Amino acid sequence: MLDIKLIRTDPDAVKAAIARRGESTSAIDEVIGLDTRMRAIGTERDDIRAEVKQISKQVGALHKEGRADEASELQATSRELGDKEKALSDEADELHVQIRSLLLRVSNMPSPDAPDGLTEDDNVELRVEGFDPASYAPHQRVPHWDIGDELGILDVDRAVRMSGSMFAMYRGAGARLLRALINYGLDRNRDAFEEVRPPTVVKTETMIGTGHLPKFADDAYHLERDDLWAIPTAEVPLTSMVAGEILDEGDLPLRLMAHTSCYRREAGSAGKDTRGLLRVHEFDKVELYAFCTPDQAEAMHTEILERAEGAIRDLGLAHRVLDLACGDISGAGARTYDIEVYAPGAERWLEVSSVSWCTDYQARRANIRFRPAEGKGTEFVHSLNGSGLAVPRVWAAIVETGRQADGSIRLPEALHPYLGGMTEIPAAG
């Protein structure tokens, strides 16, 4: 959520920032109008409330002295004031609700450093590593869904039979590889990040905190009977962990990581890029997360990016890093780096991590503050997140990249300790 005070004092700057995303700014204007009215009404209401309080004290005193008849006159006055107060109060509350619901749908302001542009074509490629299109042998040009069938390590057909399209099932060495990736993803960040295993089904309020609701309700699975939501990413419960709390500056940065399943309806994406593991409704992911002070944020953003990229690099996968253009940054982010791996069999770049700096946008929604060591009062924290390891697409890239001439899969050295010494998945036969 944006800062209403900033909207009041510098509406043009806010609108200019929002416009960089290609988003309409009409909600901002609407908010300004409603806010002006709400404050005028609020002041009037507060004055009346103060008067009622004064009168009530007098009434109390009069009753004590046994002068009830004098009190009844004051009571009548106060009753009238009370009616007025109620009307004003209702109006102010109504305005407040309107303002909040408008504000909840406005995205974060992109950082001034984020590249201009509205589509993914405007993203800036920061670096490419380990990628040489000419280097791939024909046996590496087999898509993972075919490899999965051939080796019995990925069973999409049966998964679809039990759950519908865009679900997958890992089997045998494939399932073990998945588990290895998760442990690898967690262990390499254990030096600085606390491991958390949060609930994966959460309340509406929790989804609002990160910005996934109300705007993106269609993208999430909703358990209607209990009004609970299946999380699309561990970012949701991790943000909520300290919702409503005031942290000590000494506790910052607070680094957390979590492995969870993630659930996404992927509304509107049926049919495109959905084969195999390219896009699935349920997947495993290790998420890296941090709360910090505004001063620490930039360094933290770099740290998470480096950790996420390091995990990919150490698996020996070709990848590139993109600095997302304003229009391609998700709602809560101010600046986002994407990491994409190259899958030679599927012949495309696959997004495996989105490292976002959300400034105080989520903190404001979830009401997470810190008490500065120097000075007084409280300040909103900054929140940052990024996938430390998103399983399906990394799994796909490993299997395609590692495929050898005989059809066996060479497994990255970094994973060997997590595979009980297994160094390759044998060819079919």
Added chain:
RNA sequence: GGAGACGUGGCCGAGCCAGGUUGAAGGCGCUUCCCUGCUAAGGAAGUAACGUCGCAAGGCGUUCGUGGGUUCAAAUCCCACCGUCUCCGCCA
């Protein structure tokens, strides 16, 4: 799921059953100061967040789980919801 008890400030804990000057006693913790060779002990003062108005000092308002209601006035009375605990039931 059934029955009961409970939900107060950073923490503990009064107040609620007899509604009134209670942002809320007392204690702990914390901060500053005094005393002291140092430490301990002791003494004094201070110690919430948010909104709004104001250059500021400060004023006003909101918040005693959450939301409604009764009343001139609600931490205190009534209702609903959420949560915690105990007992029963069920269960990996």
